[in-house]
Amino acid sequence: MLKFFRLLAVLLVMVVFASCGSQAAPTTTTSGNDTKTSNLTLTDATNTTITLTKPPTRIACLVSLCEDILAELGLQPVAVNDKFGQDPHFFGDAAKSFMTIGGPFFNPNVEDIAKATPDLVIGLANVHENLRDALQPIAPLYIMNPTSYTGSIKYLKDIGRLTGRSNQANQAAQAFMHKLAAYGAKSSKSKSTLLMYGSDVNFNIFTAGSLPGGLLAQVTPYPWPAPGPGAPAASDHEPGAIPYSLEKILATDPGVLFIASLTFTPGAQPLSKQLASNPVWSNLKAVKNKQVYEVNPSFYIFGRGTRSLSLALDDAMNKLYPDVFPTPLS
Amino acid sequence: MIPSIPAWRSRRAQIFILVGVCGALLIGIGLLTLLLGTPSLSLSDLWVIFNGGGTSLARVVVMQLRLPRLVLAILAGAMLALSGGMLQDALQNALAGPELLGVSAGATVVVAAITILHLAVIFSVVPWLALLGGLIGGSIVILTMRQARDSMRLVLTGAALTALLNASVIIFMSLGSQNDISLLFLFLVGSLANRTWVHVSLVLPWAAIGIPLALLCARPLNVLQLGDDVARGLGLPVFYFRVLILVLSTALVAAVVAVCGPISFIALLAPHLARRILKTSDSRAVLPCAALIGSVLLCGADLFARRAFDPQELPVGVWTTLIGGPFLLLLLRRQLGTWRELHPRPEEP
Numbered sequence: 001m002l003k004f005f006r007l008l009a010v011l012l013v014m015v016v017f018a019s020c021g022s023q024a025a026p027t028t029t030t031s032g033n034d035t036k037t038s039n040l041t042l043t044d045a046t047n048t049t050i051t052l053t054k055p056p057t058r059i060a061c062l063v064s065l066c067e068d069i070l071a072e073l074g075l076q077p078v079a080v081n082d083k084f085g086q087d088p089h090f091f092g093d094a095a096k097s098f099m100t101i102g103g104p105f106f107n108p109n110v111e112d113i114a115k116a117t118p119d120l121v122i123g124l125a126n127v128h129e130n131l132r133d134a135l136q137p138i139a140p141l142y143i144m145n146p147t148s149y150t151g152s153i154k155y156l157k158d159i160g161r162l163t164g165r166s167n168q169a170n171q172a173a174q175a176f177m178h179k180l181a182a183y184g185a186k187s188s189k190s191k192s193t194l195l196m197y198g199s200d201v202n203f204n205i206f207t208a209g210s211l212p213g214g215l216l217a218q219v220t221p222y223p224w225p226a227p228g229p230g231a232p233a234a235s236d237h238e239p240g241a242i243p244y245s246l247e248k249i250l251a252t253d254p255g256v257l258f259i260a261s262l263t264f265t266p267g268a269q270p271l272s273k274q275l276a277s278n279p280v281w282s283n284l285k286a287v288k289n290k291q292v293y294e295v296n297p298s299f300y301i302f303g304r305g306t307r308s309l310s311l312a313l314d315d316a317m318n319k320l321y322p323d324v325f326p327t328p329l330s
Numbered sequence: 331m332i333p334s335i336p337a338w339r340s341r342r343a344q345i346f347i348l349v350g351v352c353g354a355l356l357i358g359i360g361l362l363t364l365l366l367g368t369p370s371l372s373l374s375d376l377w378v379i380f381n382g383g384g385t386s387l388a389r390v391v392v393m394q395l396r397l398p399r400l401v402l403a404i405l406a407g408a409m410l411a412l413s414g415g416m417l418q419d420a421l422q423n424a425l426a427g428p429e430l431l432g433v434s435a436g437a438t439v440v441v442a443a444i445t446i447l448h449l450a451v452i453f454s455v456v457p458w459l460a461l462l463g464g465l466i467g468g469s470i471v472i473l474t475m476r477q478a479r480d481s482m483r484l485v486l487t488g489a490a491l492t493a494l495l496n497a498s499v500i501i502f503m504s505l506g507s508q509n510d511i512s513l514l515f516l517f518l519v520g521s522l523a524n525r526t527w528v529h530v531s532l533v534l535p536w537a538a539i540g541i542p543l544a545l546l547c548a549r550p551l552n553v554l555q556l557g558d559d560v561a562r563g564l565g566l567p568v569f570y571f572r573v574l575i576l577v578l579s580t581a582l583v584a585a586v587v588a589v590c591g592p593i594s595f596i597a598l599l600a601p602h603l604a605r606r607i608l609k610t611s612d613s614r615a616v617l618p619c620a621a622l623i624g625s626v627l628l629c630g631a632d633l634f635a636r637r638a639f640d641p642q643e644l645p646v647g648v649w650t651t652l653i654g655g656p657f658l659l660l661l662l663r664r665q666l667g668t669w670r671e672l673h674p675r676p677e678e679p
Contacts, residue, residue: 103504104503104504104505104506105506105507105508106504106511107504127508197509197513198513198516199453199456199513200453200524201453201523201524201525201529202513202516202517202521202523202524203513203524204509204512204513204516227639227642241509241512242642243516243521243523243642243643243644243645244641244642244643245367245368245636245640245641245642245643246395246523246524247367247368247369247391247395247396247641248368248640248641250368250387250390250391250395251368251369251387251391260509274452274453274454277454278453278526279390279394279526279527279528280390280394280395280524280526283386283387283390297509301509302507302508
């Protein structure tokens with residue numbers, strides 16, 4: 001019995017030492033230069049402060065927003081876990097050479113991340129923060145969670161500062177804000193709009209409290225207020241995207257429907273036709289007037305960054321007001 | 331315990347009261363379902379709409395959304411409850427339910443594949459494919475009965491197949507994007523939102539055939555409750571009757587799952603409530619009352635799901651789980667108590 005307790009005591013001491021070691025590690029990185037240290041210190045969406053010893057040059061992206069930001073800054077990720085960057089508006093064919101991180105979005109393969117030898121890993125809140133311990137020996141993990149376009153700009157500037165590319169970040173932010181203001185000023189704001197994803201039965205809508213919904217609300221009527229404080233929290237991955245009453249949609253009767261039809265593939269019957277044959281959806285003004293548009297979820301939903309949102313704006317404004325915006329604003 | 335004829339007659343009053351209460355509740359909830367929402371209506375508005383008047387919006391909302399949803403809730407609640415009641419009696423297991431049939435898991439695998447792999451399937455075909463998946467899942471369990479003839483093995487086989495199919499769903503989920511999974515979640519939890527007459531028409535033939543057949547099985551189910559040996563002695567072909575119950579339960583559940591997703595706990599809750607209220611396990615009384623209770627439970631939960639956080643809709647399956655979960659725990663606690671009474675721990679020397 002005594003032997004057992006001795007063994008237990010030794011094990012406990014080992015566990016205490018091990019846990020002390022793992023807590024101490026992140027705070028050991030410092031820089032001699034004060035200014036540099038403040039530039040290389042960031043607090044992420046989980047209130048975790050990370051400090052780097054030098055600007056990161058090998059960034060692994062676990063979320064599309066990371067790729068969006070790096071594209072804006074003129075940088076390239078060292079590894080990615082999706083094909084988002086292969087779009088010509090981002091890295092095009094160059095993205096095919098990026099190392100692929102295997103595993104699902106919700107649980108990327110840590111060994112693959114380690115193989116890329118990154119000096120910073122960027123992920124999404126409520127999805128990737130549980131990787132922090134596993135990634136500790138590999139690279140610091142920075143978690144982002146923009147809930148509005150101003151949040152996206154903040155993350156752009158933060159990563160710009162961290163990588164020593166504040167100028168590029170500021171320019172990209174200014175260009176985006178300029179475009180948003182220009183669209184808002186020239187828009188007649190005469191067509192109410194709804195952005196949703198899903199099918200005729202199971203669908204979620206983006207309220208004005210969501211990132212893409214809030215953006216559209218700046219340039220056209222978007223009569224879908226965010227749920228009140230008593231409502232259950234919307235999904236953290238897509239803030240504001242919620243299952244919504246079809247009765248309310250019928251009563252509000254939007255003029256234009258933007259649908260990211262995730263179950264749709266090019267071979268299928270066009271969504272507008274499917275909705276037109278539905279006894280309920282066919283009553284909507286947007287369906288009757290053939291104002292149902294399938295949109296690219298990469299730009300409208302997944303991208304979350306200034307470049308994606310800018311592309312979404314170009315697309316939406318052309319569809320909403322083709323006479324005013326036959327081509328995208330610069 | 332099957333009552334004697336006089337006891338059965340005296341129980342009739344109890345049954346009539348329960349049926350009356352459930353009927354009144356169903357009418358009340360049904361009216362609220364038709365009246366509340368956007369637009370909110372009065373009884374006179376509703377009367378006008380049923381006579382072909384009212385605004386176009388009100389007509390569409392009542393006739394194309396609220397009414398089919400109510401009808402679907404009534405049918406689905408009754409079908410799930412009957413399926414649960416029959417399985418509990420036939421397998422002599424108080425916790426038996428449609429999830430042991432592999433039907434829900436089979437349908438879910440199909441919907442998961444369509445959603446995650448973005449298969450080129452038009453929306454209106456999805457419930458039919460889900461139905462096919464559910465029937466295939468159920469058929470596999472039924473076919474395994476040739477090997478596993480006793481009820482305990484059957485329960486274990488059903489649980490194993492369900493676990494296998496659920497693992498396939500998890501594989502699909504791990505491949506999906508955030509929004510794919512969010513959509514799949516709406517199906518997985520079970521919802522009646524936005525269902526129309528198209529969905530009712532898919533369920534209706536199965537209900538029209540399945541519900542009367544299920545009620546006709548009440549007498550042999552009573553015999554089976556006496557135990558396999560006694561039932562055989564009384565001339566009941568136990569094995570083939572169990573197969574029949576499984577086929578019937580599969581048919582009842584598959585259409586519901588295909589259209590609404592796997593709505594949990596109605597199948598477990600409704601028969602037990604009926605047994606407790608009537609204080610009998612006589613299937614002739616329990617099955618019809620369970621069907622009514624199932625309808626009331628599902629209609630009530632759906633009304634709450636629709637109105638609690640309006641205009642946000644939470645899937646009805648969330649609420650049935652919230653009600654059913656604690657009930658299951660209570661049931662398990664009681665079963666454990668009964669087991670301990672039957673198997674007292676031997677005293678230590």
